[in-house]
Amino acid sequence: MAELLVYSEKIATARELVAGGRQIAAALGLGVSAAALGPGAGAAASELAAAGADTVYVSEDAALEGWPADTVAAALVQIAVPAGAAIVLVGSTRRGKETAPRLAQRLGAGCVTDVNALSVEGDDVVAARYAFGGATVAREKVTTPVKVFAVMPKTFSAEGATSGAGRVETPTLTLESKVRVLDRRAREGDQVNLDAAPRIVGVGRGFIAREDLALGEQLAGALDAVVGCTKSLADFEWLGEDRIIGLSGAKTAPDLYIGVGVSGQIQHTVGVAGAKLIAAVNKDKEAPIFGMADYGLVGDLYEVVPALVERLKSV
Numbered sequence: 559m560a561e562l563l564v565y566s567e568k569i570a571t572a573r574e575l576v577a578g579g580r581q582i583a584a585a586l587g588l589g590v591s592a593a594a595l596g597p598g599a600g601a602a603a604s605e606l607a608a609a610g611a612d613t614v615y616v617s618e619d620a621a622l623e624g625w626p627a628d629t630v631a632a633a634l635v636q637i638a639v640p641a642g643a644a645i646v647l648v649g650s651t652r653r654g655k656e657t658a659p660r661l662a663q664r665l666g667a668g669c670v671t672d673v674n675a676l677s678v679e680g681d682d683v684v685a686a687r688y689a690f691g692g693a694t695v696a697r698e699k700v701t702t703p704v705k706v707f708a709v710m711p712k713t714f715s716a717e718g719a720t721s722g723a724g725r726v727e728t729p730t731l732t733l734e735s736k737v738r739v740l741d742r743r744a745r746e747g748d749q750v751n752l753d754a755a756p757r758i759v760g761v762g763r764g765f766i767a768r769e770d771l772a773l774g775e776q777l778a779g780a781l782d783a784v785v786g787c788t789k790s791l792a793d794f795e796w797l798g799e800d801r802i803i804g805l806s807g808a809k810t811a812p813d814l815y816i817g818v819g820v821s822g823q824i825q826h827t828v829g830v831a832g833a834k835l836i837a838a839v840n841k842d843k844e845a846p847i848f849g850m851a852d853y854g855l856v857g858d859l860y861e862v863v864p865a866l867v868e869r870l871k872s873v
């Protein structure tokens with residue numbers, strides 16, 4: 559039976575892809591397999607089986623340490639070809655976006671990256687992705703026999719997944735890399751994981767000066783939330799790139815997102831569309847963010863935020 563093969567170096571994303579891939583595979587009559595790669599990857603095998611993989615291919619080859627894109631692509635091609643993979647889903651993470659086209663080139667396959675929805679229409683798989691800076695959604699089909707899709711994290715949910723047969727195979731892979739890692743350094747500054755944050759305060763250009771962001775921090779503190787930002791503030795270097803929400807940053811799905819001094823341009827809001835509750839503070843009642851907010855507060859953030867913080871402290 560032909561296969562739908564799933565891979566991401568992030569286990570949470572891999573589980574989502576297996577669960578979502580299973581529905582696509584069922585519609586097309588394919589089996590579902592997953593690849594777990596890199597030192598320690600064996601531990602992921604049972605999680606991927608529980609998420610729906612019938613076969614999990616595991617390689618802990620040391621050459622896969624740090625998931626170099628060319629080596630991972632070489633590993634995946636050596637798994638995909640013998641498995642008869644007709645469709646490969648790769649997590650569209652930073653690494654995944656580098657890996658997917660390299661894999662596609664080796665497989666002679668067409669490739670779509672940044673996919674945020676996948677559906678089966680007849681015998682075709684149709685991928686949706688934002689185009690023209692997020693202004694529109696492009697729907698794309700791949701016409702080669704083997705197809706590679708790099709799918710955004712959180713496109714599918716791993717909740718309620720049906721367990722697969724969960725056979726584990728350890729293929730012998732021939733791996734080498736043209737890239738040699740000379741040094742690894744941790745990024746400076748504090749790190750945040752917006753993907754997993756249950757509450758987010760999104761700050762934007764409504765803040766006049768960098769030090770005023772202390773107000774956003776206070777609001778986040780009162781809500782036990784994490785501060786994320788629009789790209790504008792990262793461009794000013796007021797906050798790090800890992801705080802950007804949107805097309806160029808994190809696609810979040812918190813229980814609460816509150817945008818403060820954020821206009822709500824589509825390139826930002828695609829990163830909060832998965833939020834369960836959206837609130838906004840903006841002095842312009844016509845700001846686009848109010849079009850998607852469940853609760854909107856029209857007012858000057860320099861007055862509203864301190865009042866909100868006081869109120870939250872008293873409850």
Ligand SMILES: Cc1cc2nc3c(=O)[nH]c(=O)nc-3n(C[C@H](O)[C@H](O)[C@H](O)COP(=O)(O)OP(=O)(O)OC[C@H]3O[C@@H](n4cnc5c(N)ncnc54)[C@H](O)[C@@H]3O)c2cc1C
Nearest residue numbers: 762763764788789804805806819821825826840841842859
């Ligand atoms: C290819 C591409 C990719 C992009 N990717 C991203 C991305 O991933 N993430 C992202 O965020 N952006 C992205 N952008 C940029 C995006 O288009 C917007 O420019 C950006 O999101 C706007 O940021 P902002 O809301 O902070 O600023 P603005 O649009 O300038 O909005 C500031 C808002 O603050 C309000 N305001 C001002 N003063 C106050 C006050 N005192 N109190 C209350 N409200 C006030 C204003 O009314 C206004 O609505 C991208 C753009 C392109 C072209």
